[in-house]
Amino acid sequence: MTDAIPESAGAAGRITTRSPMSDGxxxxxxxxxxLLRGGLFLLVMIGILIANLRERLFELFFPVFTDLPxxxxxxxxxxxxxxxxxxxxxAGAVVVVLVILLGAFRLSWRFHTLRIGDDVEVRSGVLFxxxxxxxxxxxxxxxxxxxxxxxxLGLAKLEVVGAGxxxxxxxxxxxxxxxxxxxxxxxxxxxxxxxxxxxxxxxxGGSFVRATAEAxxxxxxxxxxxxxxxxxxxxxxVRIPLGRLVASRILSGSMVWLLVLVAAxxxxxxxxxxxxxxxxxxxxxAYGAYYVRSIARGLRYSIAPTADGVRLTFGLFxxxxxxxxxxxxxxxxxxxxxxxxxxxxxxxxxxxLSGRSSTDSSTDQLAAVxxxxxxxxxxxxxxxxxxxxxxxxxxxxxxxxxxxxxxxxPYVTTPGxxxxxxxxxxxxxxxxxxxxxLFLRRGWIWRSLSIFPLARLQSIGLHQGPLARxxxxxxxxxxxxxxxxxxxxxxxxxxxALTVMEETARATVAAAAEDRTHRWAG
Amino acid sequence: MTxxxxxxxxxPPPAELRADERPDGTAAGGARxxxxxxxxxxxxxxxxxxxxPRILEPRGAGRLPLGDGTWHQLARAYVRVQVISQGAFLxxxxxxxxxxxxxxxxxxxxxxxxxxAVITLVGLIITPRQAxxxxxxxxxxxxxxxxxxxxxxxxxxxxxxxxxVDITHGPLDRGFGIAxxxxxxxxxxxxxxxxxxTQAAAEQLRDTLIAVAETRRTGL
Numbered sequence: 001m002t003d004a005i006p007e008s009a010g011a012a013g014r015i016t017t018r019s020p021m022s023d024g025x026x027x028x029x030x031x032x033x034x035l036l037r038g039g040l041f042l043l044v045m046i047g048i049l050i051a052n053l054r055e056r057l058f059e060l061f062f063p064v065f066t067d068l069p070x071x072x073x074x075x076x077x078x079x080x081x082x083x084x085x086x087x088x089x090x091a092g093a094v095v096v097v098l099v100i101l102l103g104a105f106r107l108s109w110r111f112h113t114l115r116i117g118d119d120v121e122v123r124s125g126v127l128f129x130x131x132x133x134x135x136x137x138x139x140x141x142x143x144x145x146x147x148x149x150x151x152x153l154g155l156a157k158l159e160v161v162g163a164g165x166x167x168x169x170x171x172x173x174x175x176x177x178x179x180x181x182x183x184x185x186x187x188x189x190x191x192x193x194x195x196x197x198x199x200x201x202x203x204x205g206g207s208f209v210r211a212t213a214e215a216x217x218x219x220x221x222x223x224x225x226x227x228x229x230x231x232x233x234x235x236x237x238v239r240i241p242l243g244r245l246v247a248s249r250i251l252s253g254s255m256v257w258l259l260v261l262v263a264a265x266x267x268x269x270x271x272x273x274x275x276x277x278x279x280x281x282x283x284x285x286a287y288g289a290y291y292v293r294s295i296a297r298g299l300r301y302s303i304a305p306t307a308d309g310v311r312l313t314f315g316l317f318x319x320x321x322x323x324x325x326x327x328x329x330x331x332x333x334x335x336x337x338x339x340x341x342x343x344x345x346x347x348x349x350x351x352x353l354s355g356r357s358s359t360d361s362s363t364d365q366l367a368a369v370x371x372x373x374x375x376x377x378x379x380x381x382x383x384x385x386x387x388x389x390x391x392x393x394x395x396x397x398x399x400x401x402x403x404x405x406x407x408x409x410p411y412v413t414t415p416g417x418x419x420x421x422x423x424x425x426x427x428x429x430x431x432x433x434x435x436x437x438l439f440l441r442r443g444w445i446w447r448s449l450s451i452f453p454l455a456r457l458q459s460i461g462l463h464q465g466p467l468a469r470x471x472x473x474x475x476x477x478x479x480x481x482x483x484x485x486x487x488x489x490x491x492x493x494x495x496x497a498l499t500v501m502e503e504t505a506r507a508t509v510a511a512a513a514e515d516r517t518h519r520w521a522g
Numbered sequence: 523m524t525x526x527x528x529x530x531x532x533x534p535p536p537a538e539l540r541a542d543e544r545p546d547g548t549a550a551g552g553a554r555x556x557x558x559x560x561x562x563x564x565x566x567x568x569x570x571x572x573x574x575p576r577i578l579e580p581r582g583a584g585r586l587p588l589g590d591g592t593w594h595q596l597a598r599a600y601v602r603v604q605v606i607s608q609g610a611f612l613x614x615x616x617x618x619x620x621x622x623x624x625x626x627x628x629x630x631x632x633x634x635x636x637x638x639a640v641i642t643l644v645g646l647i648i649t650p651r652q653a654x655x656x657x658x659x660x661x662x663x664x665x666x667x668x669x670x671x672x673x674x675x676x677x678x679x680x681x682x683x684x685x686x687v688d689i690t691h692g693p694l695d696r697g698f699g700i701a702x703x704x705x706x707x708x709x710x711x712x713x714x715x716x717x718x719x720t721q722a723a724a725e726q727l728r729d730t731l732i733a734v735a736e737t738r739r740t741g742l
Contacts, residue, residue, distance in 0.1 A: 163708075327741070455741075458709035459664075459679040464586050466672055472584030479677075479709040487711065494584055505678040509663040512682055512740035 019181035021174075022116035022189070026123075029112055032153055033173045034105030041101065116186060120160050120169050134162050134169050136190040137518045140328045140353045141309075142183045143366075144321040146176065151319070158182060161355040168355040187308035187323055192519030236302030236313075237384070238370065238377045244345070245298045248372035249291050251339035258287050298371045305384040308520075312369065322366060327517025328352055329385050331478070332369075332451040333485040334378055334402060341447075346378045346402065347371060350385065351483025367484050378402065386453050388517070389436045401441050401449040404428065411441055412500060415493045418471045422491050431476055431489055431500055436511060438478055438504055440489040450485050452478045454511035460504045462497055463488075476500060569723045572597045578654035578671060586674045593657035593668075599698040600718020604649045607694055612642045658716055663738070665705070665731070667714045677714055682738035683707045687728045691721065703727060 021027055112124040121133045143159040150156060155173040162168055174182065262280060269276040299316040309325035331351040340346070348370035370381050379398050383391060400410060411430035419426045425444035432439040438457065440450040463475040468490070474497040477488035492500075574595040579585055619635035622628045651671060659666040664680045688704040695701060701724040705714040719727065 458683050458707040459677055459712045459714075461675060461677040461712075462586055464584075464674040466582075469580060469582040469584045469674075474586060477711065479707070479711045481708050482710055494586065498586070498589075501676070501678065505664050505680070509680045509682070509738075512680060513738070515741055518741045 019178070019185050021178050021182045022185035024115065024117035026113040026115045029109060029114070029171065030155055030173050030175050030178070031109070032155060033112075034102065034109045036150060036153070036155065036173055037105060042098075114171055116182065116189070118189075120186060122169050122171065132169055134160055134167070136186065137192075138163055139186065139190045139325065140355065141322055141324045142186055144179055144183055146319045146321075148317045151176075156180075160186060161353065163353045164355065166355070183323065184308075187325065190325065190519075191308055236304050237380045238301070238303050238373055240298060240301050240372060242299075244343075244372060245295055245301075247343075248340065248345055248347075249294050249298075251337070251343075253337050253339075254287070254290070256339070258283070294371075301371060303370065303381060303384075305387075310369075310384050312366075314371075320366075324352065325517070326387050326520045327453075327455065327515065329453070330456040330480045331453075331483065331485040331487065332382065332385055333448060334382070334451075335448045336402075336446070338445055340372070344375055345372050346375065347373070348378060348381055348385075349484050351480055351485045353481060375402065382451070386437065386451065388453060388455060388515075389434075393434070397439070397449075397451075400432070401439055401451075402447065404441065405430075411439070412492060412496045414491045415473070415496075418473045418491050418493075421467075421471065421473070426491070429489060429491060431492060431497075433500055433504055433507065435507065440476070440478065440486070442486065442489055448486065450478075450487065452480060452487075454504070454508045455515040455517070456480060457504070457508045457511075460501055460508070462501050464494070474498070478504075568720070568726050569594050571723070572599065572720060574598065574654050576654075577657045577668070578651060580671050580674065586668070586676050588657075591659045591661060591666075593659050594723075596653050596656045596716070596718035597700050597720045597723070599700050599720070601650050601653045603694050603698050603700060603718070604653070605646060608642055608646045608649065612639055612646065615639050615642070653718065656716065656718075660730075665714070667705075667716065677712060679705060679707060679712060679714055680738070680740075681731065681734045682740040684731060684735040687731050689724050689728055696721075701725075705731070 108124070108126055111126050111129075113122070115121040119133050119135050120139075121131065123129065123131045139160060140163055141161040143157075143161060145157040145159065146155075147157070150173055154176050156176045156179040158171040158174055158179045160169040160171075171179070171182070261283060265276055265280050265283075296316045297314055299314070300319065301314045302312075304311050306323065309323050309328070311321065311323045313319065313321040329350050329352055332348060333350075334346050334348050336346050347368065349367045350369050351367070354366055369385065370377065373381065375398060379394050382397065383394050399406060405411065405413070405427050409430075411432045413428070413430035414422050414426040416426070422429045425442065428441055428444050428447070430441050432441070436454055438452040438454060438460075440452075442448050442450075457478055457480060459479040461477040461479060463477060464473075468474055471491070472494050473491045474494045475488055475490035476492055476497050480487060577588060577593050577595065579588065615635050615638045619631045622631045652669075655671045655674075656669045657667070664678045666676065666678050668674070668676045684705060685708060686706045688706060689701050690704070691701040699721050700718050701721045703716045703719055703724045705712070705716075716724075
């Protein structure tokens with residue numbers, strides 16, 4: 001729905017990309033953007049008005065309930081305006097403010113333009129101009145977020161994830177169709193493929209009102225039909241039944257803590273004061289909210305391989321759909337909380353550059369790649385998360401890494417003499433280096449496996465404290481970008497750890513030299 | 523850049539230091555099939571000027587061994603700078619506490635001041651030993667860094683992973699002609715900071731590292 005800016009339209013001789021949005025010219029965002037961005041402000045104003053008029057409305061509709069004598073109005077700024085005949089002036093002032101605000105948002109919308117050529121560029125600001133340009137070969141992922149309100153209007157936010165703090169390019173808002181096409185184009189351009197010629201321009205100008213009506217219409221229709229993104233051709237490779245999702249959240253580690261907490265409070269209440277029981281209520285409310293949120297987020301979950309990386313979608317109300325290109329996953333961890341073991345469920349989280357500050361809560365959301373899944377699901381997800389690794393080895397990875405140790409275990413594990421430092425997990429606690437990845441296996445009660453693709457490993461370290469020295473052991477630490485994945489395994493035999501470190505250092509250099517994923521189409 | 527880099531892109535010279543560098547002829551020999559190309563000491567006069575001659579290691583036989591290759595170390599001036607700055611801090615803390623007692627008659631400042639003084643004193647005592655445990659080695663494809671006696675840490679950073687090299691020196695550092703060199707990769711946990719190089723060595727090392735990183739540039 002965005003129209004090319006007239007003055008730059010002359011140079012539109014060669015069009016290399018498919019969608020009209022990414023033809024290398026400057027485009028504007030969706031015309032409804034000012035409404036959504038200014039919408040919050042309007043809501044606040046309406047709220048203030050209603051709060052001020054509350055008494056009055058009450059008086060008007062339910063005169064019985066007010067304790068004022070009939071006919072007497074409560075003291076109110078509105079009365080003041082009425083009694084002094086300032087009503088028209090006040091109304092005029094409100095209208096002027098609204099018009100100015102709308103004009104300002106409209107102006108900022110006019111100045112907010114984007115261009116997708118060899119880079120992603122965004123210009124914004126009226127007085128303080130900013131111009132942000134992100135090189136396409138450093139793209140770490142592209143997010144499409146559709147908050148509830150924007151979804152009603154048929155809009156979506158597009159976020160091009162860069163490497164670095166606050167390095168993302170945000171495009172708010174685009175029509176869902178444009179955003180989808182744009183994401184496809186950005187990824188295709190980033191992959192290094194040339195795009196086919198665009199057909200004759202089908203860009204219709206359309207009036208503002210018609211555009212609005214169309215957008216709202218299609219948005220509502222999409223909501224009714226459960227519209228999804230158009231590039232959703234590939235089928236999700238994992239289905240999470242609702243029962244499993246709910247059960248997995250209830251059986252997660254936080255449930256244990258909740259039970260412990262409740263038990264403690266009950267015991268405390270029974271031996272001292274009864275009113276302590278009431279403190280359970282807020283605890284339950286907080287946990288309930290947490291569970292509802294995490295379950296709602298896991299609904300509509302889908303993960304699928306596409307030509308341009310892994311496409312992840314989740315969220316019931318606010319739908320987030322993200323494409324992670326190949327080679328953007330720096331570390332993977334497969335974990336199994338204790339209570340999931342009888343069911344054979346696992347979860348997968350990754351370390352990746354999200355382009356946000358580490359305090360941003362949405363970072364964690366995008367890290368959890370598989371909320372819960374069976375062993376087969378894990379194998380399928382791992383296969384598409386690390387496509388550089390040999391495809392036939394994953395069954396072994398799952399067998400040895402997740403369920404192991406089994407017969408002829410390939411992992412270098414804790415030596416028997418240091419068993420006392422890992423009394424339960426010493427057979428499992430270990431490390432394995434393959435040609436493409438480093439695997440760290442830990443835990444007998446809480447089993448986990450961390451996988452580090454060597455092409456992404458930044459450096460490798462060995463640590464040794466006095467106790468470890470006495471035991472002749474060492475701790476191996478893989479250094480990757482920060483995230484939730486555990487990156488080290490302790491109590492390895494010193495000589496074995498030294499060997500692994502040396503070989504990893506060599507293999508890392510080789511893997512990094514061969515890595516071509518910044519332009520993954522080759 | 524006119525100087526020759528320390529690590530050889532060419533054929534490495536024989537490691538004459540290998541025999542005496544190996545701390546204990548343990549099974550480490552069998553467990554280390556890797557033979558990293560050792561650096562050539564004669565090519566790098568600047569880096570070893572005024573430095574310690576030998577890395578200080580923990581005594582336990584289970585320590586992380588030095589392995590092959592030449593370790594470059596910190597300049598001796600680093601310890602002097604540390605002793606001066608930490609000693610000055612110690613005196614300042616004691617002076618403040620004493621001043622508070624003399625002029626205001628307060629007794630309690632001696633408690634935090636005493637704690638601070640003890641911590642600083644311990645630091646002051648171990649600094650000379652600690653400084654001798656730092657070492658870095660420029661191998662063909664990566665930089666190896668080690669530090670620590672009680673808590674040993676060895677890190678290998680491939681040259682191509684370097685995002686930037688940082689040199690900082692405070693006023694006291696400048697007086698003694700030393701600088702701190704910090705190697706930054708995309709991973710915060712890499713944590714390679716070489717604190718006490720001579721300024722010439724730091725600058726030469728920086729230029730060399732940048733030049734080599736450029737030839738082996740990789741993605742993130």
